[in-house]
Each structure stands twice: as structure tokens, then as C-alpha cells.
Amino acid sequence: MASGLTAQPVACPDCDLLQRLPPLPPGAKARCARCGKTLAVQLADPLDRPLALTVTAAIVLIIANTAPLMGLEAAGRQASTTLIGGAYQMWLQGREITAVVVAFCAVIAPTSYVLFMLTVLLAVRRPPAPRWVGELLRWADFMQPWSMSEVMMLGILVALIKIAALARVIPGVGMYAVGALIVLLAALMIAFDPRAVWERVAWADGRSPSAAALGAGAAR
Amino acid sequence: MSAAALSAAQAGFLSCEICGLLSRPAAAAQPGHCPRCGAPLAWRRHHSFQYTWALVIAAAIFYIPANVLPVLTTNTLVSSTSDTIMSGVIYLYTSGSWPLALIVLVASVMIPLGKLATLAYLLVTVQRGSVKSTHDRTRLHRIVELIGRWSMLDVFVDTFVVALVQLQPLMSVEPGPGVPFFMAVVVLTMLAAQTFDPRFIWDAAGAPRG
Numbered sequence: 001m002a003s004g005l006t007a008q009p010v011a012c013p014d015c016d017l018l019q020r021l022p023p024l025p026p027g028a029k030a031r032c033a034r035c036g037k038t039l040a041v042q043l044a045d046p047l048d049r050p051l052a053l054t055v056t057a058a059i060v061l062i063i064a065n066t067a068p069l070m071g072l073e074a075a076g077r078q079a080s081t082t083l084i085g086g087a088y089q090m091w092l093q094g095r096e097i098t099a100v101v102v103a104f105c106a107v108i109a110p111t112s113y114v115l116f117m118l119t120v121l122l123a124v125r126r127p128p129a130p131r132w133v134g135e136l137l138r139w140a141d142f143m144q145p146w147s148m149s150e151v152m153m154l155g156i157l158v159a160l161i162k163i164a165a166l167a168r169v170i171p172g173v174g175m176y177a178v179g180a181l182i183v184l185l186a187a188l189m190i191a192f193d194p195r196a197v198w199e200r201v202a203w204a205d206g207r208s209p210s211a212a213a214l215g216a217g218a219a220r
Numbered sequence: 221m222s223a224a225a226l227s228a229a230q231a232g233f234l235s236c237e238i239c240g241l242l243s244r245p246a247a248a249a250q251p252g253h254c255p256r257c258g259a260p261l262a263w264r265r266h267h268s269f270q271y272t273w274a275l276v277i278a279a280a281i282f283y284i285p286a287n288v289l290p291v292l293t294t295n296t297l298v299s300s301t302s303d304t305i306m307s308g309v310i311y312l313y314t315s316g317s318w319p320l321a322l323i324v325l326v327a328s329v330m331i332p333l334g335k336l337a338t339l340a341y342l343l344v345t346v347q348r349g350s351v352k353s354t355h356d357r358t359r360l361h362r363i364v365e366l367i368g369r370w371s372m373l374d375v376f377v378d379t380f381v382v383a384l385v386q387l388q389p390l391m392s393v394e395p396g397p398g399v400p401f402f403m404a405v406v407v408l409t410m411l412a413a414q415t416f417d418p419r420f421i422w423d424a425a426g427a428p429r430g
Contacts (some may be wrong), residue, residue: 009242011228011235014358015422018228018242034225035358035422072384079386086383093382095395098403102379105372106423134257138238145410148369148376155376158312158320165315166391169384198239208426 012037046196050188051121057114057184064149064177065107069156074167082174083107085150109147110181116140117188120197127200134201137194144189150182227422234261265417269343275412276339282404283332289398291378296391304398305329305374328402335371335409338364342416349398349424357421365413371406375399 008021012032021030024042032039043049064083071080071088083106091099116136123133156178160169228235228242235242236254243261245251251261282424290302303311305328313321345357378399386395 009233010240011233011242013235013237013240014362014417014418015354016227016229016235017422018226018231018233035355037358069380070384072387074387077387077390079384081380081383086379089383089386090379090395090399093394095399098375098379098395098400101403101407102375106376131258134239137258138259141238145365145369145414148372151369151372152376154323154370155373156380158324158373158377159380159384161317161320162312162377163384166385167387195240196243198256201257203256204253205255217307 010039012039014111017045022120040195041193043193043196044192046191047121047124050117050192053184053188053191054114054117054121057181057188058118060177060180060184061111061114064174064181065111067174067177068172069174069178070160070172072163072167072172073170080172083178090203105146105148106152108141110149110185113143113147113185116143117192124197124200128202129197129200134198137201141194147185149178149185153178153182205214226418229263229419229423232262237265238263261315264419264423265415268415268417268420269347271415272339272343272412275408275415276336276343278350279332279405279412280336281407282401282408283336284422286398286402286405290396291374291398291402292381293396294385294391294393295394297331297389302396304396305402308374308377322378324374327370331367331371331404335364335413336369339349339409339412339416342421346420346424351425354421354425358418361413361416361418361421368410368413371409372403375406 009018010021011018012035014037015032015035016035017032019033019039021040024030024040026042026044028042030040031037046074066082068080068082069086071078084103087099087106090096090102115142118139120133120140123136124128153175155198156175160171163169232248233242233244234251236257236259237258238259241254241256245261251263253259267352281356287305290304291308293302303388305324309325309328312318312324342357342361345352346402358390378395382393382395385391
């Protein structure tokens with residue numbers, strides 16, 4: 001068939017059904033014929049838009065991690081905390097393991113995710129991108145489920161309401177930054193298609209991506 | 221579409237779990253590495269059942285101290301009170317914010333229990349070779365992967381309450397011994413959802429007949 005080169009064979013990651021992906025018009029989505037898993041999304045702009053979102057997210061991330069999240073006032077006494085300050089207080093109170101996991105999910109994972117994505121998206125602008133780009137994308141993928149900004153935000157809100165009964169609570173700049181970060185990270189997930197990166201990365205077996213795409217990687 | 225639903229494994233093809241590339245390994249017994257991204261290839265995730273069972277059982281054990289032990293202790297000049305996860309929910313409910321009480325109840329009690337039950341159900345049905353309700357079980361696995369992280373809610377609530385309410389000697393809050401156990405339940409069930417290979421659900425259903 002003449003469409004052999006464009007109808008790309010894939011296996012569904014959720015049910016392993018072997019099928020061919022038809023060429024998709026921009027904005028279209030391909031779902032697995034058996035289990036309905038989204039197999040591919042054809043984005044109009046799969047690299048530049050994610051890059052813009054990632055750069056913005058990196059700036060917002062710095063604010064979210066340095067500015068005070070919220071302050072508290074009771075009987076003339078004041079206290080305030082930052083993101084990492086929350087984890088640090090846990091450590092001081094003798095819950096070291098919890099402190100490390102909280103720091104990982106609240107600060108380390110989102111920061112690494114944004115940094116890895118930024119590097120990947122910059123490096124693939126001139127294909128073929130070196131192999132370490134793929135490795136970094138894999139690390140970004142690993143960090144992603146552990147990056148819990150939105151869960152943390154809800155946690156902060158519940159904490160605020162719990163404390164509001166005891167003292168006056170003042171939301172800080174950091175809290176608004178976390179809110180913006182959640183929106184940016186969600187938009188990034190929608191706007192980014194890892195396939196666009198993999199198509200531009202040099203192959204492990206030494207072939208260049210364009211030649212390899214027509215070669216033995218395709219099922220015959 | 222061809223008439224018969226054929227899985228990649230049945231056709232002798234492997235898809236890379238990292239980059240999605242479909243390839244045909246030289247030797248079926250030793251799939252080797254993905255020609256594109258270099259990641260090790262496997263027909264199915266290695267020791268998926270053993271890892272998932274181990275993580276589910278460990279999480280179920282930790283679930284008990286996580287709920288029995290206090291997560292927050294409030295010290296004032298005159299008194300000291302301890303709260304477990306459940307009494308924290310009741311406190312939120314009686315202090316008038318029932319929507320929040322509901323959110324915490326769902327995230328801290330119902331989601332972890334539901335995840336443990338769902339993962340055990342998926343493991344049992346797959347190991348028995350069940351061919352029924354494959355669509356529903358695939359959907360269950362997706363839901364478990366998607367909502368698992370929300371259980372971390374209570375750990376964040378405790379963290380920020382403790383971080384802010386440090387007005388010694390007037391009032392201070394300290395984390396209780398239940399917090400690390402609860403956190404362990406969340407982390408272990410998240411890992412269990414990741415080690416479970418959803419393709420097993422379809423392997424029994426799609427096995428060649430005759």
C-alpha cells in the first residue's frame with residue numbers, strides 16, 4: 001500500500017492492540033480502537049507553544065518557591081512560611097522522611113520537571129537532537145506524577161481554613177504564584193506531544209531520525 | 221482495520237514503554253534495547269504481579285497505624301489535644317465547613333481504601349485469566365493512576381498547619397506519628413499503580429483460541 005509510510009504502526013500502551021495510526025489533521029486525536037486510550041494528538045504547534053509555557057512556568061516557579069506563601073497573626077505575634085519552609089518545619093519536628101517526601105513533591109519534582117522540559121524543548125529546536133535529550137525527557141516523565149502543585153494548593157487552602165478559626169491568616173504572593181503554576185503546568189501537559197520530540201532525537205543505534213523513521217522501526 | 225484484534229506481542233512486535241517505538245526484536249527470549257531511545261525492552265513489565273502485590277500489602281499494613289495514630293497535636297498554654305485523620309474530618313464538619321470535610325474524607329479515607337481494593341481486584345482477576353469486563357478494568361486502572369496523588373492532600377494540610385502555627389508558648393502544632401505512615405500509604409499505592417501492567421488485562425481476552 002502506498003500509505004504504508006504515513007499510516008504508522010503502533011501498539012496501544014494500555015492494551016497492546018496492534019494498529020495503524022492514520023495521518024491526522026491538525027487538532028485531531030487518535031484513540032485506541034479497542035480500549036479507547038488516546039494514542040496520538042496532532043498539535044498545530046507541538047514545540048514552540050510548550051516552550052513558551054515552560055519559560056513562563058520557570059519564572060513563576062522561582063516566585064512560588066521564594067515568596068512567602070502565607071502569614072499568620074495572633075495576639076500580636078506573627079509567623080510566615082514558604083514552600084520549603086513547610087517541609088523544613090516537618091524536619092525540625094522530627095518527621096524527617098515526611099519532610100523529604102513533602103519537599104520532593106512540592107519543590108524538587110516540579111522544579112526538575114520544568115528544568116528538564118526547558119532543556120528538552122530548547123535542544124530539539126535543531127534536529128537531530130543528541131541522545132541525552134531522550135534521556136532527559138524520560139526523567140521529566142518520571143517526575144511528572146510526583147509533581148503535586150495542585151494537590152499542595154488544595155492542602156494549603158484546607159490548612160488556611162483550619163487555622164482561620166485560631167488566628168488571622170494573610171495569603172502571600174507565593175500562593176498566587178502556585179495558583180498560576182498549576183494553570184501553566186496543566187496547559188503544558190495539553191500543549192506538549194512527546195512524539196514530536198522523539199521524532200527529532202538521534203537513534204540509540206546510530207541512525208539519524210529522518211532515515212530511521214522510514215526504516216526498520218516500522219512494521220513490515 | 222483488520223478483522224482480528226491482534227496484540228503487538230502476538231504479532232512478535234514490542235512497543236517501547238519510554239518512547240512508544242514499535243520494533244521487532246531479533247530474539248523473542250531476549251528483547252534487548254529499544255533501537256530509538258535505548259531503553260531496555262520487555263514484553264510485559266518485569267515481575268509486575270509480585271511488585272504490585274508487595275506494594276499493595278505493605279500499603280494495607282501501613283494504612284492501620286496511619287488511621288489510628290494521631291496526625292496533629294495542638295498544644296496551648298492550658299491543654300494539649302491530638303487529632304487522627306478521622307477526627308480531623310469530624311472537626312472540619314462540626315466547625316461548619318462540610319465541603320472541606322467531604323474533600324478531606326474522600327482524599328484521605330476513600331481514595332486510599334478504594335485504590336487498595338481496586339488494585340487487589342485487578343491483580344486477582346488478571347491472575348485468574350478473567351476475560352470479563354476488560355474495558356471497565358482498564359478504566360479502573362486509569363482512574364487509580366490519575367487520582368492516587370490526591371491522597372497526599374492530608375500530608376500537605378498537616379505540613380502547612382505545623383509550619384504556620386508555631387507561636388510558642390501561646391500555641392503550637394506538631395505532627396503526630398501517623399503522618400509518616402499515611403504518607404507511606406500514598407507513596408506505596410502510587411508505585412503499585414505504576415508497577416501494574418494494564419496490558420495483562422487484555423492478554424487473556426485476546427489469547428488465540430483453539
